[in-house]
Amino acid sequence: MTWFLARLLLIALALLVGAAVGWWAGREFATPLVAELMGAGTAVGLFALFDSLRAHRLMEWLRGSQQEAAPRDRGFWGEIGYRVERALRQREQALARERLWLEQFLSAIEASPNGVLMLDDNDQIQWCNRVAADHFSLDPQRDLQQRITNLVRAPSFVAYLQAGEYQEPLMLTIGARGRGSLSVVVRGYGDGRKLILSVDVTERERADAMRRDFVANVSHEIRTPLTVLAGFIETMDNLPLTEPERRRVLSLMQQQTQRMQTLVADLLTLAQLEGSPRPAPDRWVPLDNLLQRVRSDATALSTGRHRITVIADTQIELAGVEGELLSAIGNLLSNAVRYTPEGGGIDVHWRELADGSGELCVADTGPGIAREHLPRLTERFYRVDGSRSRESGGTGLGLSIVKHVVQRHGGELQIESEVGKGSRFKLQFPAARVRTRQLEQAQPAEQA
Structure with a gap:
């Protein structure tokens, strides 16, 4: 600022001196040449004065934030101001683009x-x-x-x-x-x-561990009956057996064969459930028909050792696959028969819930299950008591099948149990897959 004021003072002083000299010279030496020289000096001084003003405005703008437009002067300083402003605006636009790109890049990484x-x-x-x-x-x-x-x-x-x-x-x-x-x-x-x-990778590690356990369990489950069969075959080939002994050996071999067939059937059922699309919501299956069939199977399996109560008068229809629903209910009822001691009771009943959904409960008076085992009951081959399960004929896959079936039908399997007080297995179905049979639909079935 000081240098600019000093420059203005010098220019003003030069103009005053030039004017005074011109006036004196005009009086003493009134010649055209001297007058022209004095006029030219005055014009140059005025130009220098205005040029300094333009330079001062440009410098003040450069010292500021450059947020406002540059001084719109003519000539050299105006051109410099315009080009500097354009370069600054181009740089700001480039920085804004780079900043936006960086924000988008970091947002993409954030969403990873x-x-x-x-x-x-x-x-x-x-x-x-x-x-x-x-x-x-x-x-x-x-x-x-x-x-x-x-x-x-x-x-x-x-x-x-x-x-x-x-x-x-x-x-x-x-x-x-x-x-x-x-x-x-x-x-x-x-x-x-x-x-x-x-x-x-927690879930991946867990899935790999479950896969390894599954392969090991399948190998173990199949190897056991195969070893028994191989032993019986060797016995029949090398030892002379009486007719009663031969019939007993054949009966045991048939049991082991049946066990392997059941295991393979359950494995195929699980594979089919996992690889199939969800059941259609418009194929309705009468629940009473399913309950009548599983009641007959459970009665035959029990051979009169249990009190079995199945209420097959619900007038309810479920949307889904009949075979899958029959397998799920049948597995729950057969498990109840296997694990309930002789003289115990098994109860199967349907309950409609307030939101329109429904619940099928299979309750027994068996020994019950400790709380720490409940979260793992639906794992494949998981057994609370492995030896007792094998003696009862179970494969360890029944509850896995039940869980997959009810989940494919949009429902949920709930297990409640207490040691010494029995267990309750509940199949809960959503309202969209539950409806009451119409009276006109039920009457022809009753007449038949």
Whole structure:
């Protein structure tokens, strides 16, 4: 500001001196040449004065925020101001585009189901999405610029990060009581920076474990009757048997064969249930017909050892596949017969719920099931008492079939049991798959 005022003062002084000299010269030497020279000097001074004013306005605009338009002056300074302003606006637009692209990129990473964590060359956290924060128990804002090894102190993770060998992923245990599994991959980029990718593989590990257990259980279940059959065949081939002994051996062989056939049938049923689409909601099956059939099968299996009560007068129809529904109800009733001691009671009844849904309950007076076993009862081959289940003829797949059937029909299997007080298995069906039979539909069936 000082230099600009000094320049204006000098220009003004020059103009005054020029005017005075011109006036004096005009009086003493009244010649045209001198007058022209004095006029030209005055014009040059005025031009310099206005040029300095334009330069001053441009400098003031450059010293500011440049949010307003540049001074719209003519000439050299006006052109400079316009071009500087255009370059600034172009740069601002480019920065805005880059900022928008970065926000969209980070939003895409934020939406990823995997964890993403960025470290600088000192292993300090530069950025992480919410999934990574959840995996490593971090705060996405508070923990920025913190060293990752000060926050994630698992020895295996610290050693893996410091070793620098990232060809194979690291498996970490996470969650309460170490019930979760995390796969961690580290990749280097830039100048010593690191990108950490994390994937929750808990469900995958659980599924792999269940698959391994399933294969082992199937192998065990099939190997046992095959060993018995092989022993009986060798006995019949090498030893002279009397007719009663031969009939007994053949009877035992038939039992083991039947056991394998039942196991294979249950496995095929499960495979079919898992690979088939959901049953159509417009194919209605009379529940009373199903109850009459399972009552006959249960009575034959019980051979008079239990009090079986099945109320087959519900006038209810269920939307679904008749064979699947029959299999689910039949499995529950046959389990009740197998595990209820002689003289015990088994009760099957239907109950309509307030929201229009319905519930079929199979209750028994058996020994009951301890609470810790209830969550695992529907797992394949899971047995509370393995030896007793095999003696009763069960395959360990019945409740798995029941669960798959009721879930495919949009319902739910609920199990209530207490040791010494029996068990209750409830098939709950949604209102969309339950309806009451019309009277005009029921009458012809009764007359027949």
